[in-house]
Amino acid sequence: MPPKSVADLRVAALISVGKHPSSGRARRADQDARAVEMGLGLAPGGLEVIHAGNPNETVLRDYAGMGLNKLKVIEQSADADVVPALSEYLSDDCPDIVLTGVRAESGESSGMMAYLLGEKLGLPVVTRIAEIRAITDGQAEVLQALPRGQRRAVRVALPFIASVDSAAAPARQSAYGPAMRAELEADSRGIEIKDEVRAGWEENPARKRPKRLKVVKAKTAADRFKAATAKATGDGGTVMRDETPAEKAKAIFDLLVEEGVLR
Amino acid sequence: MILDSLIPVLLVLALVLAAAGMLKRINLWRAGQPEKVNLIAGLMAMPRRYLVDLHHVVERDKYISKTHVATAGGFVLSMVLILAVYLFGLQSQLLSYALLGATALMFMGAFFVWKRRRNPPARLSKGPWMRLPKSLLMFSATFFIATLPAAGILPEAFGGLVLALILTAGIVWGLSELVFGMAWGGPMKHAFAGALHLAFHRRPERFGGGRSTGLKAVDLKADKLGVDKPTDFKWNQLLGFDACVQCGKCEAMCPAFAAGQPLNPKKLIQDMVVGLAGGSDAKFAGSPYPGIEVGKAQGGPDQSITGGLVSPDTLWSCTTCRACVEECPMMIEHVDAIVDMRRFLSLEKGQTPNKGAETLENLIATDNPNGFNPGNRTNWAADQNLRLMSDVKQADVLFWVSDGAFDMRSQRILRAFVKVLKAANVDFAILGDEERDSGDVARRLGDDATFQGLAQRNIEVLQKYKFKTLVTTDPHAFHCIKNEYPELYPAGSAVDYQVMHHTTFINELVKNGRLQLSAHKGGTVTYHDPCYLGRYNGEYDSPRELLASLGIQLAEMERSGFRSRCCGGGGGAPIIDIPGERRIADMRMAEIREVGAETVAVGCQQCTAMLEGVVEPRAEVKDIAEMVADALVEEVA
Numbered sequence: 020m021p022p023k024s025v026a027d028l029r030v031a032a033l034i035s036v037g038k039h040p041s042s043g044r045a046r047r048a049d050q051d052a053r054a055v056e057m058g059l060g061l062a063p064g065g066l067e068v069i070h071a072g073n074p075n076e077t078v079l080r081d082y083a084g085m086g087l088n089k090l091k092v093i094e095q096s097a098d099a100d101v102v103p104a105l106s107e108y109l110s111d112d113c114p115d116i117v118l119t120g121v122r123a124e125s126g127e128s129s130g131m132m133a134y135l136l137g138e139k140l141g142l143p144v145v146t147r148i149a150e151i152r153a154i155t156d157g158q159a160e161v162l163q164a165l166p167r168g169q170r171r172a173v174r175v176a177l178p179f180i181a182s183v184d185s186a187a188a189p190a191r192q193s194a195y196g197p198a199m200r201a202e203l204e205a206d207s208r209g210i211e212i213k214d215e216v217r218a219g220w221e222e223n224p225a226r227k228r229p230k231r232l233k234v235v236k237a238k239t240a241a242d243r244f245k246a247a248t249a250k251a252t253g254d255g256g257t258v259m260r261d262e263t264p265a266e267k268a269k270a271i272f273d274l275l276v277e278e279g280v281l282r
Numbered sequence: 283m284i285l286d287s288l289i290p291v292l293l294v295l296a297l298v299l300a301a302a303g304m305l306k307r308i309n310l311w312r313a314g315q316p317e318k319v320n321l322i323a324g325l326m327a328m329p330r331r332y333l334v335d336l337h338h339v340v341e342r343d344k345y346i347s348k349t350h351v352a353t354a355g356g357f358v359l360s361m362v363l364i365l366a367v368y369l370f371g372l373q374s375q376l377l378s379y380a381l382l383g384a385t386a387l388m389f390m391g392a393f394f395v396w397k398r399r400r401n402p403p404a405r406l407s408k409g410p411w412m413r414l415p416k417s418l419l420m421f422s423a424t425f426f427i428a429t430l431p432a433a434g435i436l437p438e439a440f441g442g443l444v445l446a447l448i449l450t451a452g453i454v455w456g457l458s459e460l461v462f463g464m465a466w467g468g469p470m471k472h473a474f475a476g477a478l479h480l481a482f483h484r485r486p487e488r489f490g491g492g493r494s495t496g497l498k499a500v501d502l503k504a505d506k507l508g509v510d511k512p513t514d515f516k517w518n519q520l521l522g523f524d525a526c527v528q529c530g531k532c533e534a535m536c537p538a539f540a541a542g543q544p545l546n547p548k549k550l551i552q553d554m555v556v557g558l559a560g561g562s563d564a565k566f567a568g569s570p571y572p573g574i575e576v577g578k579a580q581g582g583p584d585q586s587i588t589g590g591l592v593s594p595d596t597l598w599s600c601t602t603c604r605a606c607v608e609e610c611p612m613m614i615e616h617v618d619a620i621v622d623m624r625r626f627l628s629l630e631k632g633q634t635p636n637k638g639a640e641t642l643e644n645l646i647a648t649d650n651p652n653g654f655n656p657g658n659r660t661n662w663a664a665d666q667n668l669r670l671m672s673d674v675k676q677a678d679v680l681f682w683v684s685d686g687a688f689d690m691r692s693q694r695i696l697r698a699f700v701k702v703l704k705a706a707n708v709d710f711a712i713l714g715d716e717e718r719d720s721g722d723v724a725r726r727l728g729d730d731a732t733f734q735g736l737a738q739r740n741i742e743v744l745q746k747y748k749f750k751t752l753v754t755t756d757p758h759a760f761h762c763i764k765n766e767y768p769e770l771y772p773a774g775s776a777v778d779y780q781v782m783h784h785t786t787f788i789n790e791l792v793k794n795g796r797l798q799l800s801a802h803k804g805g806t807v808t809y810h811d812p813c814y815l816g817r818y819n820g821e822y823d824s825p826r827e828l829l830a831s832l833g834i835q836l837a838e839m840e841r842s843g844f845r846s847r848c849c850g851g852g853g854g855a856p857i858i859d860i861p862g863e864r865r866i867a868d869m870r871m872a873e874i875r876e877v878g879a880e881t882v883a884v885g886c887q888q889c890t891a892m893l894e895g896v897v898e899p900r901a902e903v904k905d906i907a908e909m910v911a912d913a914l915v916e917e918v919a
Contacts, residue, residue, distance in 0.1 A: 039647040041655035046647050084632060192639035194632030195731040196507045 028154060029065040029114040032058040033105065033132070034082050034090075036072065037124040047081035050120030052190030054183040055082055058118055059191075061151060067091060067114065071101035074205035084198030085191050094207040100214035102132070106139035107209055113140065116159070117180040121147055127217065133182040145175055147184035167248065284446045285428055289368045289453065296457040303465025304474060310558050311524065313583050314517035317484065324481035327489065331480040335489045339611045349394040353418060354473070356388025357460065364425060367432065378433035385426040392418035405530025407548070409567025414459070414469045421456025424449050467559070475524035476612050482518045483613060495604065495818045496765030497621055500629070500730040508625025508728065512557035513583045519619060523554040525612040528568055532606030532616060537848040537870075538599040538855075542863030544571040545599035547606040547616045553592050554619065557581035563591075571596055572862070587623060597623050598635055599860045602726050602853030603813040608844055624728030634727055637857045642729050649718035649736065651857075654688045660714045662693040666700050669711040676748035679703070679710035679787075680779070682763065684756035684887070685719050691894065692755075692887040698911035699755050699784050705914050706796040710753075716743045720759035725766070726853040737762070737770045745775065755784045755907060757814035757886045758852070764819065783815055785885045785906050789824040792831050798915035801833035805880035808837045808901075810870065810893070811846035812886035825885050825906055832913050837877040847873065849892035856892070871896040883909060 032055045037048025058066040066087075070079055074092035083090055093104050109117060117140075122130035137144035149164040152172075159179070163171040164186035237243040259267050275281040340347045363381040366372045396415035402408065428449050430436040464470040480489075487494035500507055509515055515523075532547035533539055539546050549563075549571055556563050560582040570576045574593065581591030588594050597620055606616045628634045634642060644653035660670075662683075671680065681703065686692030703710050718736050725733035740763075744752075754760050764781035771777060791797050809829060815821045822843050829836060841847040850856065850866025871893060874882045882901045884890050893903045 041653060042648040042657075044647050046643075086632070192628075192632035192634060192642070194628070194630055195502075195729065196630040197632075199502070 027065065028062040028116070029067070030058040030062045030116045030118065031067045031069055031109065031114040033117065033119045034068055034070045034079070035120065035123045035125070036070075036076055036078050040124075045076075045078040045125075047078065047190070047193060048120055048124045049190070050122070050183050050185055050187075052082065052085070053185070053187040054118035054120055055085055055087075056188055056190040057151065057183055058116075059086065060188070061116070061154075065114075069093065069105070069108070071095045071099075071105050073097070074203055079203060080198040080201060081193045083201030083203075084193030084195060086194075086197060087201055089202045089204055092203055092205045093209050094205050095209075095211055098213055098218060099211050100217070102135045102139065103212045104209045106136055108206075109136070110140055113142075113178055115177045116151070117142070117178070119180070119182050121182045121184055130182075133180050137180045140180070143175055143179045145173060145179055145181040147186075148181045149184055149186040150188070151181075284443070285449060288450060289428070290371075292450075292453055292457055293365070293369050296461040300461045300465040303462065303467075307465060307467075307471075307475070307524070310583070311517050311521045313513045313558070314515045314520040315513070317516035317518055319482045319518060321482070324483075324486070327486070328477060328481040331483075331489045332477065336480065336611060336613065339609075339613075345394070346398065349391050349398070352387050352391030353395060354391075356384050356386075356391055356422065357418070359384035360388055360422065360425060361461075367429070373432075375433060378429050381429050382426060382433055385422040385429070389419060389422035389426065392422055403530075403534075404569060405534045405548075407528035407530065407566070407568035409565060411469050411528060411567070417456060417459035417463075420452050421460050424452030424456055428453070469527075472525055472527040472612065475521060476527070479518070479522050479525040479612065479614075482521060484516060484518050484522070484615065484618070488613065493820055495761070496769070497618065497725060499734060499766075499769055500625060502731055502734065506626075507629040507730070508627070509619075509622040510586050510588075510626045510630070511584050512554060512581070512587065514626070515554075515619070515622065519615070519622075520554075520558045522612075522614045523551050523558065523619070526551045526555065526614060527612060528552065529611065530568060531609040531611065533569055535605035535609045535845065535847075537601060537603060537605065537850060537866045538860075538862070539569075539572065540847075540864075540869060541850070541866045542572045543595075543599040543860050544574050544593060544862075545596050546571050549576075550592065550596065550620070551614060551616065553579060553581065553587075557585070557587055557591050558583055588627065592623075594627060594633065594635065595860050597627070598638075598858045599855070599862075600853055601813075601848045601850055601855040601866070603848035604817040605813070605845070605848065608817050621726065621728060624726075625730055626728070628728035629731060634729070635858055637859070638727050638854060641854070641857050642724060642727060642732055645719055645721075645724050645729075645732050645736065650685050650688055651719060651723055652685075652688060656718075657715055659683075659687050659717060660712070662687050662696060663700070663712070666697065668700065670714045671711045671747045671749075672714065672716060674711050677709050677711040678750050679708055680744075680747065680749040680752045681710050681712045682720075682752055682754035682756070682759055683712055683717060684754055684759045686756060686887040687717075689887065689891070691890060695755055695887055695890065695905040695907055698905065699788075699907040701911045702788055702791070702797065702907060702914065705916065706791045708791070708796075711747075711749075713743060718743075720756070720762040721766075722758040722762050723854050723857070725762070727857070733766075734770060737767055741767060741771055744779075749779055751787070752779050752781045753784055753787045754781075755885075755887065755905070757783060757812045757818070758888065761814045761818045783819070783821060783824075783885065785815070785825040785828055786821060788907065788910055789828040789831075792828060797910070799832055799910065799913045800915050802829075802909060802913055806837050806878050807834045807881045807883055808839055808874055808877050808879035809842065809883045810839075810849065810874070810889055811842060811844075812884065812889050813846065813848050813852055815885055816846055817844055825883070828906060828910065829883055832909060834883075837879055839873050839877055841873060849886075849889040851886075851888035851892040865896075867892040867896050871900050874901050881909075 034051040035048050037046045039046045055068055068082060068087055069091045071093040072095050074094055079090055093108055095101050095104055119133050122128050133144050145161055147164045148161050150162040152160045157177050158174050161173050161175055163173060164184040165171055237246055259270060340350060363377060363384055367377050367381055392415055399412055399415050431438050431440055459468055460470055464474045485494040528548055530548050536547050546569055548568055552566050553563055563579040564577040566576050579591050600620045602617050604617055641651045644651055649656050683696060686696055718740050721733035721736035760783045768777050809825060847870050849870055879901045882903055883906050885906050890903050890905055
C-alpha cells in the first residue's frame with residue numbers, strides 16, 4: 020500500500036457548529052467531524068482546524084476533544100458571509116488539502132461552501148469524498164462516495180478542496196479533558212463582509228409535509244431486493260470512455276449550453 | 283542458655299527490619315494523591331472497626347472467622363507477651379503461662395488454617411499463602427516450647443544445644459514471616475496494611491453500620507481527570523489495595539468472572555499492588571483474568587496502568603454490582619478504583635469502547651442514552667392524564683419517571699405504578715419533559731463531566747418545585763438522586779425531600795391500609811434483588827414484605843439479598859458488551875430456574891430487560907409494581 024501521508028503535508032479542516040437532528044441542540048457537526056478525523060489520519064502534525072464564527076462557542080471544544088491542541092477561529096459575526104474571510108485566510112498560505120463537510124447542519128446549509136471557496140481560491144473541488152487513499156507525486160488518490168455504497172476513484176493534483184461525505188470513517192470520540200484545555204485561538208484581523216442577500220430573507224421553520232405513501236410494486240422478494248440494490252438509472256446520457264479529453268469537454272460544454280447553464 | 287540471649291537479639295533485629303520495611307511501604311502509599319484523613323480519630327476508631335465492622339463481614343464464613351480469631355488473637359497476644367518476657371525481661375511465671383496459653387491458642391488457629399489449605403477452594407491464592415499456615419504453626423510451636431522452661435514446666439537447659447538450635451531456626455522462620463514479612467510484602471502484609479486501611483479508609487461512613495456507596499465527583503478543573511498511573515490514586519486507595527488478603531471472596535461473587543469475561547476483582551487489586559510497588563504479575567498465584575495469561579503484565583508507580591498492566595477490557599467488564607465490595611473482608615473499594623480508571627479512558631483518552639461513545643454523545647445531545655427526541659419524553663403518558671410539576675408547582679410525591687419513558691417494556695412498569703398511585707389516591711406529579719437522564723450510565727462509563735452536567739440541570743429543576751417525596755421505579759436513578767446528587771447541590775441549598783424506591787413506597791401504602799390487595803394468582807415466585815436497590819441502598823426488606831402481603835411465599839435463590847447476583851445490566855456493561863463465555867443474564871436465569879420459579883419478581887427496568895432477554899422457556903419476569911397493579915382490588919363505584 021502506498022504511504023497514506025507524506026511528511027510535510029498540510030491539511031486544513033473547516034468546521035461549523037452542528038445541530039442535533041432530534042433535539043436541535045448545538046453539537047459537533049457529523050460530516051465536519053469526519054473531515055477532522057480524515058485530517059488527523061492524513062497529517063497528524065500538519066492539520067489546522069479552522070472555524071469562522073464566534074470564538075466563544077463552546078461546542079467547538081467538542082472538535083478539540085479529538086486530540087487537537089489548538090483551534091483557529093476567524094472571528095465573524097452571526098450575520099457575516101464567511102466565504103470572503105475564509106478565502107482570504109486560506110489564500111495567504113494555502114494548505115495542500117482543504118476539507119469541509121458536504122453541507123452544514125445549521126444556518127443556510129446550502130452545501131455551497133466548498134464550491135465558493137474553490138472558485139475564489141482557484142482550486143479544484145472534489146465532492147463527497149469517502150477516503151483519501153494515498154498521496155504520491157503531488158497527486159492524491161481519492162475515493163468519492165456514490166449512492167448505494169458505490170465508490171469512484173479519482174486522482175487530483177494538490178492543492179484541492181474536498182467535501183467529506185457521511186460515508187467517510189466516523190469521527191473518534193471527543194474527550195472532555197483535552198477539549199477543555201485546548202486553545203481557541205481567535206483571529207479578528209480578517210475582513211468581515213455582511214451577508215446582504217441573506218439579510219433580506221425571512222426564515223420560517225419548515226412545515227411538515229404529508230408523506231407520499233410508499234406503494235410496494237414488487238411482487239416477489241427478488242424484485243424487492245433488486246429495487247433496494249439496483250443502481251439508479253437515469254434516462255438518456257452517454258458514457259464517454261475512449262474519446263479524447265477535448266471531445267469529452269466539448270460534450271459537457273454542449274450539454275451545459277443545452278440545459279441553459281451557460282449562455 | 284543460648285536462647286535467652288539470642289531471642290532478644292532476633293526480636294530487635296526483626297523489629298528494626300520490620301520498621302524499615304514499614305517506612306518503605308508507607309512511602310509507596312504516599313506516592314498517591316493527597317486525601318485528607320483524620321489521623322488520630324482514624325487510629326482511635328481502628329480497633330472498633332476491626333473488631334466489629336470487619337468481624338461482621340468475616341463472620342459470614344463461621345469456619346474462617348473462628349480460625350482467624352484464634353490465630354490473629356493468639357498472635358497479637360503472643361507478640362505482646364513475647365516482647366514483655368523476652369525483650370523487656372519481665373520474669374514472672376504468670377506471664378510465661380499467659381504466653382503458653384496465647385501460643386497454644388494461635389497454634390490451634392493455625393492448625394485450622396492449615397486444614398483449610400490442604401485442599402483449598404479455587405478462589406484462594408496459592409504461592410506464599412500456602413506457606414503461611416506452616417509459618418504460623420512454626421512460630422507458635424517454637425515459642426511455646428521455648429517458654430516451657432521459663433514457666434517451670436521443663437527444666438532449664440532441657441534438650442541441650444540440639445533443641446536450642448532447632449528452636450532458633452523455628453524462631454527465625456516465624457519472626458521472618460510474621461514480623462519481617464509483614465512489612466516487606468509477605469502474606470502477613472495484610473495485617474499491617476489492613477489495620478491502617480481500616481483507620482484511614484476513604485469511606486469512613488461505612489463503619490458503625492453506615493453505608494457509603496455513591497461515587498465521588500471528579501474535580502473537572504484538574505490537570506488530569508481520572509486515574510492513569512497508580513500514583514494518580516488517592517494515597518489511601520493505594521493503602522487499600524495493599525490490604526488485600528487474596529481470599530478471593532470477590533472472585534467467587536463477581537458476575538463478570540463467572541461469565542468468563544476478562545475480569546477477576548482479586549487479580550485486579552493484586553495488579554494495582556504490582557503497579558504501586560513496580561514489577562510484574564509473575565508471582566501471582568491465584569485465578570487469572572479469564573482468557574488472559576498470568577505473568578505478562580508489567581507495571582510501575584509512574585507507568586500507565588492500561589499500558590501493559592491491565593487491559594482496558596478488564597476495566598470495562600465490570601457491571602459495578604458491588605458484590606466484590608460487599609464481600610471483601612478488608613473493605614477494599616474495587617468499584618471506585620475501576621470507575622477511576624474508566625474516567626481517565628473516557629475523559630482524557632476518549633476511548634469509551636463499542637457503543638459507549640455513542641451513548642455518551644446521545645446523553646450530551648438529547649439527555650437520554652438512545653438519542654430520542656427529548657420532547658417525546660412524556661409521550662408514554664399521553665393517556666394517563668398525569669399532572670405536570672410545571673403546572674401544579676407542588677405535590678406530595680414527585681414521580682421520577684426515568685428513561686424507561688422511552689422503552690415500551692418499561693412503560694408497562696410505569697403505567698402499573700401510576701395505576702397503583704391512583705388507586706391509593708396519592709397526590710403526585712411528574713416533571714414531564716423537564717426530566718433528564720439521571721446520569722447513572724454516564725458516570726459508570728467514566729464520563730463524570732456529562733454526569734455532573736445532567737445532575738446539575740436536574741437539580742435546578744428539582745429545586746423549582748415543592749414535594750415531600752421523590753419516588754422512582756428505577757433503582758439507578760434512585761441511587762444517583764439519593765446518594766450522588768447531594769454532593770452537587772449548590773452551596774447554601776440542601777435536599778429537602780426524601781428519595782424512595784417504588785417498592786418501599788408501595789409497601790408503605792399497603793402498611794397504611796391505603797391499598798386493597800387480593801392474593802397473587804400463579805405459581806412459585808422468586809425475587810431478584812437489583813444491585814442498586816440492595817447492595818447500594820440496603821433495601822432488601824420492603825420488596826419482600828410487599829410480596830408477602832400479596833400472599834406470596836418466596837422461593838429464595840441461594841444468591842439473594844446482599845449476595846444477589848447482578849443481571850448483567852449495570853455499569854454500562856450491556857453497552858460496552860465485552861465478550862465472555864456465557865451471558866450473565868443466562869446464569870441468573872439458571873438460578874431462577876433452579877428454585878422452580880414460574881415468575882421472577884424484580885424492581886428494576888434494567889433487570890427486567892436483561893432477564894427478559896434470556897431465551898424461552900424461562901420464568902416470567904414481572905416488576906413488583908406490575909404484580910401489585912394486577913392484584914389491586916378496585917372498589918366498584
